[in-house]
Amino acid sequence: MTKELTYPIFLGSEIEQPKPEEALFHIVPVPFERTVSYGGGTNEGPSAILEASWQLEEWDGKSKPCELGIYTHGPVDCDADADQVIENIAAAVKPICEMGKMPVGIGGEHTVTYGIIKGMLDAGIKDFGIVQIDAHADLREAYEGDKYSHASVMKRCVDEGIPLYQLGIRAYCEEEIEIRKKHGVYYQDADDLVPQNISAIELPEDFPKKVFFTLDIDGMDPSVFPSTGTPVPGGLGWYQTLGLFESVAKQREIIGFDVMEFAPIAGFHAYDFAASLLMYKMMGIIERSR
Numbered sequence: 001m002t003k004e005l006t007y008p009i010f011l012g013s014e015i016e017q018p019k020p021e022e023a024l025f026h027i028v029p030v031p032f033e034r035t036v037s038y039g040g041g042t043n044e045g046p047s048a049i050l051e052a053s054w055q056l057e058e059w060d061g062k063s064k065p066c067e068l069g070i071y072t073h074g075p076v077d078c079d080a081d082a083d084q085v086i087e088n089i090a091a092a093v094k095p096i097c098e099m100g101k102m103p104v105g106i107g108g109e110h111t112v113t114y115g116i117i118k119g120m121l122d123a124g125i126k127d128f129g130i131v132q133i134d135a136h137a138d139l140r141e142a143y144e145g146d147k148y149s150h151a152s153v154m155k156r157c158v159d160e161g162i163p164l165y166q167l168g169i170r171a172y173c174e175e176e177i178e179i180r181k182k183h184g185v186y187y188q189d190a191d192d193l194v195p196q197n198i199s200a201i202e203l204p205e206d207f208p209k210k211v212f213f214t215l216d217i218d219g220m221d222p223s224v225f226p227s228t229g230t231p232v233p234g235g236l237g238w239y240q241t242l243g244l245f246e247s248v249a250k251q252r253e254i255i256g257f258d259v260m261e262f263a264p265i266a267g268f269h270a271y272d273f274a275a276s277l278l279m280y281k282m283m284g285i286i287e288r289s290r
Contacts, residue, residue, distance in 0.1 A: 002028075002073055002074045002075065002076050002077060002088075002092050003074045003075050003076075003077055004074050005017075005072065005073070005074040006074060006075065007029055007046065007047050007050045007051075007072070007074070007075060008050045008051055008053070008054060008072075009050070009070075009072035010027050010050055010053045010070050010072045010276075010279075011053050011054070011056055011058070011066055011070060011280070012053070012054055012072075013054040013055070013056075014056070014057070014058045014066065015058070015066050015070065017071065017072065018069045018070070018071055019071075020071050020099065020101075021099060022069050022071075023068070023069030023070055023071035023101065024068040024069050024070075024101055024102055025065075025068065025069065025070045025071070025101075025102055025104050025283055026071050026073060026096040026101050026102060026103055026104060027050075027070065027071065027072045027073060027104045027105075027106060028073050028076065028089070028092050028093060028096070028103055028104065028105050028106070028116070029046030029047070029050065029072075029073070029074075029075040029076070029106045029108075030046065030075065030076045030078065030085075030089055030105060030106065030107055030108040030112045030115070031043040031044070031045070031046050031047070031075055031076075031078055031108055032076070032078040032085050032089075032107065032108040032109060032111065032112050033108065033109050034082055034085075034109065034111070034148075040229060040263065041229065041263030041264060041265075042107060042108055042109045042228075042229060042260075042261055042262065042263045043078075043108065044263065044264050045106060045107060045108060045261075045262035045263060045264060045275070046075060046106040046107070046108065048262070048264035048272040048275070049106055049259070049262060049272060049275045049276045049279065050072065050106070050276070051272065052269065052272035052273045052275065052276040053276040053279075053280070055273055055276075056273075056276060056277060056280055060280055060281055060283075060284040061284075062284060062288065063284055063287055063288055065280060065283035065284040065286070065287040066283075067287075068283075068287055070283070071101075073092060076088050076089050076092050076115075078108075082111065082146070082148040083148065085111075085115065086111075086114060086115040086118060086148065087115075087118075088115070089105075089112060089115025089116060089118070089119060090115050090116075090118040090119035090122050091119070092119065093105075093115070093116050093118075093119025093120060093122075093123070094119045094120075094122045094123045095123075096119075096123075097119065097120050097123035097124075097125055097256075098123050098124075102254075102255060102256050102257075102286075103116055103119070103120070103256040103258075104256065104257060104258065104279070104283075105256075105257075105258030105259070105260070106258065106259055106262075106279070107258065107259070107260035107261060107262070108260060108261075109150040109229075109260065109261060110134075110138060110150040110153045110214075110216055110260045110261055111148050111149065111150050111153050112258070112260060113153050113157070113214045113258055113260060114148070114153050114156045114157060116212070116256065116258060117130070117156075117157055117160065117162065117212065120212065120255075120256065121160065125210075125255065127208050127209070127210065128162065128208050128210035128211060128212060128255060129162060129163040129164065129165065129207050129208040129210070129211050129212075129252075130154075130157055130162055130163070130164050130165070130211070130212050130213075130214060131164075131165045131167065131203075131211050131212075131213050131214070131248050132154060132164065132165070132166050132167065132213075132214045132215075132216070132219075133167045133168050133213075133214070133215045133216060133219035133220075133236065133241060133244065133245075134166065134167075134168060134169060134214075134215075134216040134218065134219040135168065135169065135170055135171050135190075135216065135218040135219050135230065135231075135232040135235055136151065136169065136171045136172065136216070136218070136230065136232070137154065137166060137169050137171070137172035137173075137176040137179075137180070138150065138151055138152065138153045138154040138155070138216075139152075139154050139155045139158070139172070139175070139176040139179040139180065139185070140152045140155060140173070140175055140176060140179075141155055141175070141179075150261070154166075155179060158179070158183040158185065163184070163186075163207060163208055164183070164185045164186070165185070165186040165187065165201075165203065165204075165207065166180075166185060166186070166187040166188075166189075167187070167188055167193065167201070167219070167236075167244055168188075168189070168190045168193055168194075168219045168220075168235060168236045169187060169189045169190060170189060170190035170191065170232055170234050170235070171230075171232050186203075186204060186207070188201060190234050190235060190236070191234070193236065193240070193244075194221075194234055194235070194236065194237075194240075197237075197240060198240075198244075199239065199240045199243030199244060199247070200243055200244065200246075200247035201244060201247055201248070202247075202251070203248065203251050203252060207252070208252070209252055209253060210252065210253050210255045211248060211252040211253065211254055211255065212254075212255055212256045212257065213245060213248060213254055213256075213257040213258075213282075214257065214258050214260065215241070215245075215257065215258065215259050215260065215278075215282075216228075216260050216261045217259065217260065217261045217262045217275065218230050218231055218232060218235070218261055219235060219236055219241070220235050220236050220237070220238070220241055221233065221234065221235035221236060221237060222235065224236075224237060224238055224274070225262070225271060225274065225275070226265070226271070227262060227263055227264055227265045227268070227271040227272075227275070228261050228262060228263050229261060229263050230261070238274075241278075242278075242281055242282075242285070245282055245285055246285045246289075249285050249286055249289040250289055254286050254289070257282055257286075259275060259278065259279055259282075262275045
């Protein structure tokens with residue numbers, strides 16, 4: 001399941017680790033990297049983000065999201081086959097959801113998201129949708145023969161019957177276009193969002209009232225985050241990304257989120273800090289939307 005708390009706690013320079021039942025946000029670090037198909041380093045993402053979070057201020061510019069409580073778990077045990085790691089992630093997330101708290105995943109490759117979703121399903125959470133920011137559709141049935149590939153994670157989720165809305169996609173294959181049609185996936189791709197600088201969307205009326213939000217760092221433009229294994233030009237900007245997230249939070253109840261595919265670059269701590277700030281800004285948006 002999880003190991004001892006070997007990483008720093010999130011925002012540990014400003015807050016102490018609360019009791020689990022006293023925290024809304026439960027951070028689950030998952031240093032899993034097994035199927036990356038270009039650059040590596042996502043297994044170092046969780047520790048880099050947590051270490052950089054010690055440079056954050058409690059005040060995020062509008063409020064203090066830490067006042068809702070942030071509990072940092074030990075890293076999920078990733079020393080196993082992918083299917084067992086998925087189960088380990090699910091086992092870590094299930095009790096968080098059973099307490100009525102919010103899982104906040106830090107990856108790791110995007111495969112991790114399916115483990116979080118499975119934990120939510122195992123906890124009995126139903127009738128929720130997923131909103132995804134990403135450069136890639138991740139809807140392949142399998143990639144290089146692996147159904148748990150980072151390129152297949154959203155296919156695993158829609159196979160569970162979970163509605164999906166994709167934002168910022170700009171790299172996909174014909175198979176994924178057909179899967180979008182088959183599963184009724186909603187989307188606004190980068191070629192629509194970015195040239196028009198669209199920073200808010202209106203979710204369809206029939207989209208679930210509860211939402212899990214997954215943010216792949218490569219959904220943002222490489223000029224903002226080159227620190228990812230599969231960068232694609234033409235991505236979302238910083239304020240655009242936060243605006244899209246906020247527009248979803250204003251319309252629906254966010255019940256969890258994650259930040260995936262962050263691969264720190266040695267010597268460039270600005271990106272580590274930016275990733276930790278991004279997470280804290282997302283917490284602040286959730287706090288103010290409640």
